[in-house]
Amino acid sequence: MAYVISDACIxxxxxxxxxxxxxxxxxxxxxxxxxxxxxxCGACADGCPTGAISQE
Structure with missing residues (x-):
């Protein structure tokens, strides 16, 4: 399951x-x-300062 970036992305x-x-x-x-x-792997979610990344 891939990760996605929400509208909370800055x-x-x-x-x-x-x-x-x-x-x-x-x-x-x-x-x-x-x-x-x-x-x-989730590395992107861990590195996101706004929590905009989650699993799809």
Whole structure:
């Protein structure tokens, strides 16, 4: 089950640097996670200062 980024995202980019798979990129107005690349490790959720990332 992949992780997703909610509307609580403030586009700080903290999650992008924590993803070992490189599954996170800047989307239109907020960051997005590529579900096909996501390893389901949770590193991005741990690195998010606003708690905007959770499992789908």
């Amino acid at each position: 586009s700080c980019g903290a999650c992008e640097g924590t993803c070992p798979a490189g599954a996170i990129s800047e989307g239109d107005g907020q960051y997005v996670i590529d579900a096909d690349t996501c390893l389901d």
